[in-house]
Amino acid sequence: MTLSSLLARLPGGIAIGILYGIMALGIYITFRVLKVSDLTVDGSFATGGAVSVMLMLAGVNTWISLLCAFAVGLLCGTVTGLLHTRLNIPIILSSILVQIGLYSVNLRIMQGSALKSISVDKYNLLINVRFVSKTILIGALISLVLIIILYWYFGTEQGSSIRATGNNSAMAKSNGINTATTTLIGLALCNGVVAFAGGLMSQYQGFSDVNQGRGAIVTGLAAIIIGEVLCDIFFKKGSSFWLRLTFVILGGIIYYLIMVLILWLRVDSNDLKLFTAIIVAIFLAIPNFRKGAAE
């Protein structure tokens, strides 16, 4: 439990934190823009990893495997969206259904095994635990590109109509926006980004794991909320959209560094999920505390 052992773990923590931050950018679309809770992500994060790893094992190019993970993620979100918009099942429920179903689908994709390894020596992995600083650099670049794309997209006519749907669906409809379609697009995009991040995570770890997505929604919320609390502290209210997205990435990093710290304190790693829940609860409460203090 020496300080140097903590410092040695920091770079790896930052790398994983960035990957969770990228995943959280996807969750931001549903949780903050559409203002719905989409639990599909617990399934689609693992799906992304499975798709990416299996394709690479089959000899597909790294980037193409990640794009396929993105595409399959779009599909996962679309299924949740269709259950919700066509069959009127509440989003939270339809997303749980898809999440559960995806567990079997993920096992199918991984040909029945719960874990599929991909060797960093034999395959051209984009990022890996073996080269952490390169991972951080690539992770940061991908984050940058993704933030630029999201910033552009949510400024377009289509993106604005998704924002309006989350904000006030009555207003959206009366202004001619098909809110079923915008909800569907939002759910699809969210899971596309999440599955893409799942693909990255698998490459970093060197394997895809059917349980990889467990708690993804909570981790994503942690990143979003930690990022928002910090953003409000540093920039007060009224910060622009791209800045808030940037803070989601930072939130992911900080969240995972807290995890590293907890592990360094020799906490049983079985208790990690409990700590995650506690941390998220604390950060969810902070804005309310601050409000209460101001009143």
Next chain:
Amino acid sequence: MLRITDIAKTFNRGTVNEKVAIADLSLTLNDGDFVTVIGSNGAGKSTLLNAIAGTWLTDSGSIMIDDIDITRLPEYKRAKYIGRVFQDPLMGTAADMWIEENLALASRRGERRRLLPGITRSERAEYAEMLKPLNLGLENRLTSKVGLLSGGQRQALTLLMATIKKPRLLLLDEHTAALDPATADKVLKLTDELVSKDSLTTLMITHNMQDAIDYGNRLIMMNEGRIILDIAGEEKKQLTKQQLIDRFNALSDQKLESDDVLLS
């Protein structure tokens, strides 16, 4: 222009809460008609507006705008022809979005939402010009979130949004009811200006008999899901509050001493 033929709507059919909200109602509006709608609570005024806007589908009958049958169209498709302001000032605008973004959303009503910029530079200048005559200072706050505005400001903005694309039909559902009297008066004057500027065909529900008399060229009174009175032209201009109350008493079982019952 608007032709409603024999529409009916019953809520909670087959339950103890069954309520016939509209019964075989027909109404034809001519181009440029500005119709005020009054009636006691539960008379079916809002139900009529919701039926036209497509909040839900009617049980029977047909609704035509010009020669387009909109009876089965979902709400978002009807929005192409219809501008709308709700009673609740919070309902007509997106609170977390900027003033200019709200206007930009409204100015694309009825169009496909593409991957083009949601707002252009020339639009911004246009919106500032549009907001100036309101005298609310909103032209200098284009990038303020709408949630920061007062109820009156939001309702004025919603009104502008509802008319920005010159709808074939403007639906106003007691849009001044939630405002204080002075603000309500301002918003009502603005309504009159916007409606007469483009001679928009308008249906305006109001809880205020005097407003119903003062504004528009035609007045309809509803009771128990039907139109029981339809006054237009010269006759409407001569109308007084007392005459309205007398005629309501003559036509319905309820007795009115003043316009109290017509409030809301």
